[in-house]
Amino acid sequence: MGRQDAPVKVMFLEITLKVGGAERLLANLLESFDPQRVQPVVAFLRDPGPVAESINLSGIKVYSNLAAGRSDPRLVPALINVMRKERPDIVYMCNYPLLMFTGRLAGLITGANTQVVALHSIGYQSRARWRTLSLKLMKRFISTFVAVSQGQKDYYVKTHGLDPKRIEVIYVGIDTERFSPTKYESARPEFNIPEEAPVAGIVAMLRPEKNHELLLRAARIIRDGGLDAYFLIVGDGPERKRLENCAQNLGIADYVRFAGSRPDVPRMLxxxxxxxxxxxxxxxxxPQSLVESMAMELPVVSTNVGSVNEVIVEGETGYLVPEGDAQALAEKIAYLLQNPDLRxxxxxxxRRRVEEQFSRDIMTRHFEDMFERLARRTETRETIGR
Known part of the structure; x- marks a missing residue:
């Protein structure tokens, strides 16, 4: 659409912003773009949730409730109307089948053909087969894919046959001003945790794949070893009741605190x-929660899964342990709890690693560079085609 002197107009197509790492990433991006480089517009298929109010207040145009459900026949016409009105240079969306099919169809009709798909999920999701099928059908029509780690890029190249030259790796960045250890007081009194007690904690939704039971088993080992430690679990989800029962059965319920979902994550950390x-x-x-923890100057201990090893520097910012190994997890946690100088x-x-590699400003600049590069490429093709 060729507007050399104007910022790149990017339409962010999302289902909602209520939950999830991909949604948090988008919210962070929208707050930090340089308006001289990127002009964002957001289109939500459903109710965007409370985050939409802050987006509106920042002057970003928001369209919402474009569809009543996945099979709503009004969705594609609604997207066509929005794209014709806004004339975006680029359409950006997550790798949800509904977004890819409807976004691509609307873009084909309106001429919004530069489309970027963010790859955020590689695990066993409830609709993994649909995502695999949609990627197989749509990958040739997508301009660029964005992976949040090198490991994720390698996975999609190997498993889905994506062209590595069309995948950009942009690490998730966090707000290092919000996640600053000097800005918050401890919430220990709220949970009746002694101020002098050693405390290990986790911030993650209570879902099976997060495997909180492993931490509870490690907690039992730590307590049996004579360390009077407490354990703070921040997050909620379908596993909560089972995990509470597990803590009871392990005999550690008096030392485990389930905080539920909290908006004050930095204070919890x-x-x-x-x-x-x-x-x-x-x-x-x-794992965004690990990056947030590191920004709060906390050492981290994690199972060595996915792209965790791209975040943690072994022995320098924390420790990696084998998946499912409660003994190894307990040993590393206990070692750190007993060594405050090392912590x-x-x-x-x-904190230094986050500031150098995983800050929101660094992430945003990478996205801005990518969007401008894609827009220039589109302008060149349009000029040649005239």
Whole structure:
């Protein structure tokens, strides 16, 4: 659409912004674009949730409730109307089948043919087969794919046959001002955790693939070893009741606190000494909670799954342990809980790593560079075609 002196207009096509790492990534991006480089427009298929209010307040145009459901026949006409009105240079969407099919069809009709698909899920999802099929059918029509880690890019090249030259790796970045250890007081009194007690914690939705039971088993081992430690579990989900029962059965319920879903994640992290992730294999494309923990100057201990090894520098910012190994997890957590000097050293190294590689500003600049490059490529093709 060729507007050399204007910012690149990018339409972000999403289902909702209510939950999930991909949705948090988009919310972060929308807040930090340079308006001289990127002009975002957002189209939600459903109710975007409370985040839409803050997006509107920032001056970004938002379209919402374009469809009543997946099979709503009004969806494609609604997208066509929005694209004709906004005339985006680029359409950006996640790798959900509904978004890829409807977004591509509407783009084909309106001429919005530069389309970028963000790859965020590689684990066993409820609709994994549909995602695999949609990628197989649509990959030739997508201009560029965005992976959030090198490991994720390698997975999609090997498993889905995507062209590595058409996959950009852009690490997820976080707001290092919000996640700053000097800005928050501990929430330990709220959970009746002694201020002097060693505390390990996890921030993750209570879903099977996050494998919180592994942490509870490690907690039992730590307590049996004589360390008077507590464990803070932040997040909610379908596994909560089972995990509460598990803590009871292990005899550690008095030392485990289930905080539920919390908007004050930095304050929760300020309340712990060691941050833990114990997910099963493959599902962690890029563990944002570990990056947030490192920004809060916390050492991290995680199962070595997915792309976790691209975040943690072994022995410098934390430790990696084999998947499913409660003994190894317990040993590393206990070692850090008993060594405050090492915790501080690792915490400082982790914060520095986030500032150098995983900040929101760095992520945003990479996206802006990519969008401008794609827009220039489109302008060149249009000029040659005249």
């Amino acid at each position: 300020r309340s712990i000494d060691v941050s833990v992730l114990c997910s099963s294999n493959v599902v962690e494309t890029f 501080r050293k690792m915490g400082v190294a982790g």
